[in-house]
Amino acid sequence: MVTRNQTQTLLTEFLLLGFGDLQDFKILLFIVFLIIHIMALTSNILVVALVVFIRSLHSPMYIFISQLSLSEIIFTSNIVPNMLWLILVGGGKVSIARCIFQFFLLAFPTVAQCLLLASMSFDRYVAICKPLHYATIMTFGQQVRIVSSCWLVGFTASFILYVLLGSLQFCGPDTINHFYCDISPVVELSCSKNPSVELVTSVLCFPLVVCPFMFITSTYISILHNILKIPSTTGRQKAFSTCSSHLTVVCLYYGSLGSIYIFPPNKSSFNITKGLSLLYTLVTPLVNPLIYSLRNQEIRGVINTFIHL
Template sequence: MPAEKNQTQVKEFVLLGFGDLHSFRILLFVIFLIVHIMALTSNALVIILVASSRSLHSPMYFFLSQLFLSEILFTSNIVPNMLWLILVGGGKVSVSRCISQFYLLAVPTIAQCLLLAAMSIDRHVAICKPLHYFIIMTFQHQLQIVLTCWAMGFTFSFPVYFCLTQLKFCERNSINHFFCDVAPLIQLSCSDTYIVELVTAVVAFPIILSPFLLIVVTYILIFETVLKIPSTTGRKKALSTCSSHLMVVCMYYGTMFSVYIIPPRENSVNTNKALSLLYTLVTPLFNPLVYSLRNKDIRTALQKARSSHKSLKDIRGEK
């Protein structure tokens, strides 16, 4: 303990970003900026469509708009700073700001896990109990579910955030990543990290695995119900309402398990960077595209919005 007191207290971290790809920084900056703008635009567009189109005023699309809102909050917290790191070849961030960034990432991440589970429950009720669907999934019930998801995001992230603020950092201050995550912060700490590791495990495993297991169980029940439908057309129609959600779940949990659950391998730092890019850049763009391309209701609402906008322009042009 005395040796710890003599060590210099670190007040700033150095985020290395993509320092090993310095010669490609302009190309990376342009590509990532374009993908980020497209992701923000597509997510915001779906949220606006859900809010403005009567045909999309249903529980499934309400949950979907909240999922896309969490995507916007998540990626907006990482990508702008990441683009800056690419341009300057790395950068400094204060310890308090780094820990705060982790908290602001953890909140929408937990909300996303719970919202994906809520969407699976919605599909289960719609397919397995269609006659009771609108009785069970009232707007009040939807609002309670969404508020619970966000409240749990803020609540379950806070214990880990608080434990991180109690850590001391000495001498080492380089983070070989493009954002502040809990693992590198624990690795850099010169104080006892047992409590923060325990709290992280206690919070992370239930909040990540429980929604995933709930999704698996609900889809088992859904598939059992679908197999009992006599007509092939009816089975295809029932499954089509679930396909987009399943693709998003696979993409989301696939990258999350790869980064946080599977044990690290050789060159895991670069691998984790690549996987982190998937869920910070690619997934936020992939999700709205999946729903837009595969969902007839959203495509129809988009076409109506474009037609209304064109008609409005024509009227203004005539005037």
């Protein structure tokens, strides 16, 4: 701690409680969460590696999938190792600087992923609704611009929030009843209330989270309308299959994201909040690559080829 004006003590650390109420099961939780984390990390790294090194997967859809997996790698690597440490020690202290940086590494891939999911819906829209123009619209240069923009916007928005949170001062209390540093509990603990933090968060949330979801919804309405006009049953089934994996991931991702940030449970329901956060930070990064690999014949074919070598 440091002292200001001889009267007010400023904090330099937060206490993360983690899963303190489940310490009787800490070994079991640690093993289960570690296994899920290793599986999630391995499957996402595998997807990125396949798309990078297999020439047949150098198409827009798979490039977007690899970027989605890359965002999951950053996201889960930021949250889960520290969570496992908190489980073993029954909660622990973290410096305020590190806590705020953890939020930055949480927000960065989250925003990028929202924009990547919207970009993937645009790719599916062009493929189904404008198939004759697909090659001219989704050129390699266009893919690079789209992907770079998603990451750049995600970094910029997260860095703005990082700077604003870094300007806050904390006098106590110092306890966060969670297993990672999120923006809401950090702002609540601040003794130098800065309304611009919440204002900027709200302003950024609409174009970077809500608007991509609205865009995805509108593109799939158009896609559905065009699919229903396909005369053959086989053609409709093929068109649906190209979108089902992406739509499943969108529902899972925005469902978990919305339950935490857009329609959060009551602040007194800490166990519910932690459970939803576990779904968002641990389960979703594992399920996403499995959905793409298990439901995609080309990726399954490449994996089977490597297995039988």
